[in-house]
Amino acid sequence: MKLTAKIKLLPNEEEKQALLDTLKTANAACNKISSYAWENKDFRQFNIHKGTYYSIKNSFSLSSQVIVRCIAKVADSYKLNRRTQRTFKPFKAIAYDSRIIRYKLPENSPGRRAVSIWTVNGRKTIAYVVCLHHQKLLQYQKGETDLAYIKGNFYLLATCEVPEQTPIAASDVLGVDLGLVNIVTDDTGQSFQGKELNDLRKKREKIRGSLQRKGTRGAKKVLKRISGRERTTTRIVNHTIAKKLVEKAKVEQKAICPGGEPLEELKGIRDRTNKRLRKSQKGLHNRCGSPPGSFYQLRQFIAYKAQREGIPLLFAPPAYTSQTCSGCHHVGKRNGEAFKCTNCGYNDHADTNAAKNIRSWGRTIVTRPEESTARRTALSCNYIPIVGHVCQV
Numbered sequence: 001m002k003l004t005a006k007i008k009l010l011p012n013e014e015e016k017q018a019l020l021d022t023l024k025t026a027n028a029a030c031n032k033i034s035s036y037a038w039e040n041k042d043f044r045q046f047n048i049h050k051g052t053y054y055s056i057k058n059s060f061s062l063s064s065q066v067i068v069r070c071i072a073k074v075a076d077s078y079k080l081n082r083r084t085q086r087t088f089k090p091f092k093a094i095a096y097d098s099r100i101i102r103y104k105l106p107e108n109s110p111g112r113r114a115v116s117i118w119t120v121n122g123r124k125t126i127a128y129v130v131c132l133h134h135q136k137l138l139q140y141q142k143g144e145t146d147l148a149y150i151k152g153n154f155y156l157l158a159t160c161e162v163p164e165q166t167p168i169a170a171s172d173v174l175g176v177d178l179g180l181v182n183i184v185t186d187d188t189g190q191s192f193q194g195k196e197l198n199d200l201r202k203k204r205e206k207i208r209g210s211l212q213r214k215g216t217r218g219a220k221k222v223l224k225r226i227s228g229r230e231r232t233t234t235r236i237v238n239h240t241i242a243k244k245l246v247e248k249a250k251v252e253q254k255a256i257c258p259g260g261e262p263l264e265e266l267k268g269i270r271d272r273t274n275k276r277l278r279k280s281q282k283g284l285h286n287r288c289g290s291p292p293g294s295f296y297q298l299r300q301f302i303a304y305k306a307q308r309e310g311i312p313l314l315f316a317p318p319a320y321t322s323q324t325c326s327g328c329h330h331v332g333k334r335n336g337e338a339f340k341c342t343n344c345g346y347n348d349h350a351d352t353n354a355a356k357n358i359r360s361w362g363r364t365i366v367t368r369p370e371e372s373t374a375r376r377t378a379l380s381c382n383y384i385p386i387v388g389h390v391c392q393v
């Protein structure tokens with residue numbers, strides 16, 4: 001599976017200038033390539049290459065590999081639509097071919113983490129820092145690397161082809177309910193860090209309210225900083241939750257089944273669920289880094305971690321999971337955090353009850369192998385491939 005390792009470069013002044021010059025030159029080349037494509041109304045990569053390669057090679061001091069990546073980038077940018085001419089800002093990220101970038105890992109160059117990278121001012125060997133997790137990914141580095149300039153820092157986003165484990169033959173399922181109050185609850189009633197994060201959000205919501213009323217430039221600046229921090233916190237919490245869940249499933253040799261629609265259908269969820277929420281929940285709901293935006297991220301994390309560990313993944317359809325009694329399947333009504341069945345008298349925390357329902361749904365799939373392949377395909381609840389994943393440095 002493809003994952004992305006994020007690396008922070010530590011260039012000195014001279015190296016920094018070289019990297020900036022490289023970005024500037026490459027993006028200027030992209031603009032020239034783009035105007036060729038636009039003027040000739042020819043957007044196929046092959047034709048753009050034929051029409052521009054030599055003139056770019058002669059007028060810009062760029063390596064052939066970088067030119068090829070620039071042409072690909074321009075051709076790509078016109079795929080969405082061809083109504084306007086694409087232009088590229090001077091410091092936009094550019095892609096590096098694996099031939100012009102080389103990672104020196106501590107194993108083969110003891111004591112020094114550095115990357116040898118082509119720039120317009122010659123090859124540079126630049127020191128970098130990387131978190132332990134991404135350092136492990138780097139040993140599988142394969143293919144393209146993006147050089148990005150973000151808020152005054154340089155990052156490399158390296159594509160890594162990480163091996164997957166053979167999926168285990170699970171005969172049981174770990175049902176997982178994703179809720180607004182307890183972010184994650186499994187079918188054993190264990191909940192994973194919901195309260196702290198929600199408390200923090202509520203607190204920030206309050207600060208945000210007073211800052212918005214103020215409306216000054218300084219206030220806006222603080223607002224931006226808060227939302228950035230909130231995204232980072234959510235990201236870390238989601239990574240932790242996903243990791244714990246996948247570990248639990250692995251120890252118990254179970255498949256994981258988070259409630260909710262398969263990943264690709266989640267994007268529109270914000271508009272649909274908003275109608276059903278109380279006013280007090282809406283702020284929590286729509287904020288960047290809050291559910292369901294953060295649910296999408298959490299599910300992505302669960303999906304790729306499960307895939308890497310060979311844990312089968314199913315997505316349970318969300319209908320009635322929180323309103324059905326897990327004891328007798330009578331459809332009742334949840335009352336806040338409590339679920340009480342009016343038919344059999346079963347009593348449980350509403351999220352745990354939902355997780356139990358999700359588990360029994362999942363079990364019908366994993367315990368009936370003769371049906372499972374067809375049903376998995378029909379419900380698109382097989383692995384969802386994750387294109388790229390970046391976590392905070």
Ligand SMILES: [Zn+2]
Binds near residue numbers: 325345
């Ligand atoms: Zn019941």
